[in-house]
Amino acid sequence: DVRLQFTANTGAPGGQVAELQISGTPAPNPDLTVSGLTSSPASPVETDAVTLSATVRNAGSAASAATSVAFYAGDDKVGTASVGALAAGATATVSANIGARDAGTYRLEARVDEQNAVPEQNEGNNTTTGTLTVRPVDTADxxxxxxxxxxxxxxxxxxxxxxxxxxxxxxxxxxxxxxxxxxxxxxxxxxxxxxxxxxxxxxxxxxxxxxxxxxxxxxxxxxxxxxxxxxxxxxxxxxxxxxxxxxxxxxxxxRGASMPYDTYEAEDAAVGGGATRVGPSRDVGTIAGEASGRRAVTLGQTGAYVEFTTRAPTNSLVTRFSIPDAPGGGGIDSTLNVYVDGGFLKAVSLTSRYAWLYGAESSPNNNPGSGPPRHIYDEANLLLGTTVPAGSRIRLQKDAANTSTYAIDFVDFEQVTQAGNPDPAKYAIPAGFGHQDVQNALDKARMDASLTGVYLPAGDYQTTGKFQVYGKAIKVVGAGPWFTRFRAPSGQQNTDIGFRADATANGSTFAGFAYFGNYVERIDGPGKVFDLTNVANLTIENVWIEHQVCMLWGTNTDNLTIRNARIRNVFADGLNLTNGSTGNRVTDVETRSTGDDSFALFSATDHNSGEQTGNVFENLTSLLTWRAAGLAVYGGYDNTFRNIYIADTLVYSGVTISSLDFGYPMHGFGASPPTRFENISLVRAGGHFWGQQTFPALWVFSSSKVFQGIRVSDLDIVDPTYSGIMFQTGYQNPTTPLNPIRDTVFTNVSISGARKSGDAFDAKSGFGIWVNELPEPGQGPAVGSATINGLRLVNNHTDIRNTTSTFTLNVN
The missing domain is CATH 2.60.40.10 (Immunoglobulins)
Structure with missing residues (x-):
């Protein structure tokens, strides 16, 4: 034993020591080492029983007591072997039969005295590693x-x-x-x-x-x-x-949005001609890691194809694809051929102009020199020109004319038809397809009391800015998003197009059209198709938004109805309601690949001090969010989020529930009526962001404002990237927490498949529920409490981790 005693001190009122060095000769102790990890047979097939062996040596100066060796294949402990008492300098070889293993390559590890039952001179040399490759057996499968x-x-x-x-x-x-x-x-x-x-x-x-x-x-x-x-x-x-x-x-x-198309995953389709299925992976910037289901198909040689059998009639096709960027950025153009039942139909045009960002996840840009790639997929759409019956085979094939290499994530098939003019006597029609033609029709509908609105016949409308809607409630109706399409100038980029309506147009409707922008990176401020402030009772439905910054940003918007919309490949939020927005209903909306929260409610007060309450977000799907969450809720009360499906968030949580104000004036969460999250699925959600921070499928974060009144029910988390639910608290400084988590209740929760990640963040992974104990920038150990009534945990590496003294998790 070593004793340190202070007998006097100057300066500070108590004895202090920064470092203490002890010199001398260590007392006799054992020192167990392990080496020589081998398998028998050395090159097994799947039907062979495998035996692992390792040699234990006592390299210390005293005898060791009996202990054991644990054998691991990957994260799984697959066997143990007893080790008898060893004299100083003695060795023993021990073995364990781990049975037959599936084909693959395994990282092996042998750990002696894993429980640290034997006091040793060095506890850091108790592990050795190796590799086991199991060959497939010849069989049908x-x-x-x-x-x-x-x-x-x-x-x-x-x-x-x-x-x-x-x-x-x-x-x-x-x-x-x-x-x-x-x-x-x-x-x-x-x-x-x-x-x-x-x-x-x-x-x-x-x-x-x-x-x-x-x-x-x-x-x-x-x-x-x-x-x-x-x-x-x-x-x-x-x-x-x-x-x-x-x-x-x-x-x-x-759960999720009810959309009029069916999605077919490429990895589940037939492949041939040298096409390759890739994945699974969770690595951002890779073909598999950024694909839905984290798997895809690559077409790298002439004749390679992926072929889908239709389950219903279709006359349209959407494909999510990746083709290379230009060497200096800016994208390339290419085509890919479409076949039906073996016969060539037409080619679909592809571009990587709107994909391929580089650098840190917080603010990537178009310069390949900025860092690793991300956001490498985009989508293309095509009217087939004919109805393809159910049971037909639609093939995407790389032919000699298709000069790029391709990755296919999925396709959508949809039977689409044009919608006619609701009432030719009451709807103005633009004289042409230019921007001013449409604005003239809007002005005509405003000034003519006999007109209800504007009908936009099928066609591509070239638009250069925002349309102004004011003066009275009107209906702006197109022939459907496959047919009435607004397009930003092709020779430009980052053009601010869309609609701006004021309160004199309250009660207006916008329906049946698409917006294809020309944004290639995020620019905060412009780029919102619907940029709405202080408006009420608007309806937005059956719209398709792509290559914009946002579909909708609502500041103090009340009683909006947003439904039956598709939001794809935007560079910030899908839609965000803020500053006292109340009574809004968002339903049957699907987002794919948004560059910030797909659906957000942010109770900021920088433009309106009112409470944010009475909003309902329901029947929503968020897929492949590449920056931030599928659903994010910051403050407010009596808001409901239900029947939601979120999958494959790449770097962040599937759902964020947070009282962080981001430096804006903001209301925290109100106590009653509570904020409710009901009937939600989170699949393959979570990631890493802000450098070294990992995010779960569902993140509960108390921070700069009050955190209370949270009710989560019927939540299913499947295969999260790092953890299922994480509780965390923001800190004013390293020792002073901000607001605690309180009055937070979960009911009927299932978490399955939280496994060790095996990447650089492995130590922060594998938790079904993690009460985060780590000091991180602006954050520290979780503070407060939460209750879970009805918890099902299956196939997680660690079901619950709570090593804090500051947070109480009550599980009933």
């Missing part, structure tokens, strides 16, 4: 892929049609004959509510996928379901490969 249904996001009462294709991902062909399929829809209690059967016939070659087999229908009802597909065992499929003959997918009825 059948999986159900894809398991599909249409409509893709059904509502209650919809007739849902299910289909299954069978992929042979093995190394030999399957047997011939019939391959049975059983699909079961199970409710939340595990009870089967619908069972459907079918079969595919004939041998399935290695790497091949059958045509989808239509199995039948089910009438959807609200709730959480599991779709289970079971394939019959195949005679050419070894038992080791039959476990994946059964697969499950979640199906949430009543």
């Amino acid at each position: 059948l999986i159900a892929s894809p398991v599909s249904w249409t409509p893709g996001n059904p509502a209650a009462g919809d007739t849902v049609t299910f289909s299954v294709a069978i992929r042979n991902q093995g190394t030999v062909a399957s047997a011939g004959g019939s391959h049975g399929i059983t699909l079961t829809v199970l409710n939340d209690a595990g009870t089967a509510v619908r069972t459907l059967t079918g079969a595919a016939s004939g041998a399935i070659a290695a790497g091949a996928t059958t045509a989808p087999v239509s199995l039948g229908t089910w009438t959807a009802a609200n709730g959480k379901y599991t779709v289970r597909a079971v394939l019959a065992d195949d005679a050419n499929e070894l038992p080791v490969k039959r476990a994946n003959n059964t697969s499950t997918l979640p199906l949430f009825i009543g």
Whole structure:
């Protein structure tokens, strides 16, 4: 033992010491080391039982007591072996049978005395590592892929049609004959509510996928379901490969936006000609890491293709794609050929002008020299010119004329029709397709008391600025977003186009058109299609917004209805309501690839001091947000967010609930009525931002304003990137917390698949629930309390981590 005693002191009132160095000879102690980690057989196949061995040596100066060695493959402990007492200098080789392993390469680790039961001279040399590669066995390997249904996001009462294709991902062909399929829809209690059967016939070659087999229908009802597909065992499929003959997918009825198109993932489609499936990955700036589901298909050589079988008739196509940037930035143009049932139809035009940003996640730009890439995908759309029946094959193929390399994330198919003039006697029509033509028609409708509004026939409208709507309530109606399209000048970039309405136009409607901007990076201020201040009772519906900064920014807007909209590839928020906005309803809106929060409610008071209350955000989908959250709520009270589906946020939380004011005057959260989050799915959400900070699927952050009155119910978190729910508190300085988390209650929460990330942030990952204890810039250990009633935790590395003394988590 060492004793340090102060007998006198000058200056400060108490004894202080900054460093203490102890010299001398260490007392005799053991020192366990481990080395020589090997496997037997050295090059196993999947059917071989594997034995791991390691040699333990006592390199110390005293005998060691008995202990053990733990063997790991990746994050999983796969075996242990006992180590007897060892004299100083003695060694022992120990082994553990870890059974058969799936094909792949594993990082091995052996840890001696993992529990630190033996006092040692050096506790830092107790680990050794190695690698194990398991080769595939020669066998057929059948999986159900894809398991599909249409409509893709059904509502209650919809007739849902299910289909299954069978992929042979093995190394030999399957047997011939019939391959049975059983699909079961199970409710939340595990009870089967619908069972459907079918079969595919004939041998399935290695790497091949059958045509989808239509199995039948089910009438959807609200709730959480599991779709289970079971394939019959195949005679050419070894038992080791039959476990994946059964697969499950979640199906949430009543969550997310109900949109008029079906989405087909490329990785689930048929591929050929050298096309390659890539992923999964969570690495930003990579083809797989920025794709939906974190998987995609690459077309890198002539003849490579990805082919989709339609589940419903379609006459249009949207594809999310990535092609390279120009060497100095600015993008390139290319084409990709579209085939139907083996015959060439037409080419779809692609550009990377609006993709490829570089540098830190907080403020990337177009200069490749600024740092690593991100935001590498964009979308293209095409009217096919004909109706393609259900059951047809639509192929995207790289031919000799298609000179780029391509990655395909997914496609949408939709049957679209033009909407006519609601009443030719009451709607003005622009004389042409220029900006002034439309403004003249708006002015005519305003000044003519007999006119209801403006009808915009199908066509591309060239617009150079904001249309001014004022004087009276009017209806601005197009032929539909596939047909009536506003386009920013092609020879420019970052042009501020859209609509500006004032309070004299309260009650107006904007519907049935699309806006395609020319923004290539974020510019705060301009770029909002609907830039609204102090207006009320507007309706915005059936609009499509792309390559803008935002779709809508509402400052003190009341009783707006925003519905049936698609927001894609914008550089900031999808829509944001702020400064006393009350009574608004946002429903059936899908965002893809927004550059800030997809849906935001920010109770700032810099332009209006009123409370932000009575807003309802419901039936919303947020996909692939590349900067910030799918849904972010900052303050207010009596606001409701329900029936929401958020997936694949790349760098931030799926949902942010925060009282951070960002330096603006702002209301915190009110106590009553509370702010409610209901019936929400968060899938593959979370990421890292602000340098070294990791974000969960759902982030609860008390900061500069009051944090209270939060109610979260029926929350399902699946496969988060780092953690499921994280509680965190902002700090005024390293020792002074701001407002605590209080009056926060969760009910009926499920968190599954929070695993160790294996990246640079591994130590901050794998938590189902994390009460963050770390001091980080502007933040520190969580302070306050929360209650969870009804918690289900499955397949998480660590279900709950709370090492703080400042936060109480009550789980009932």
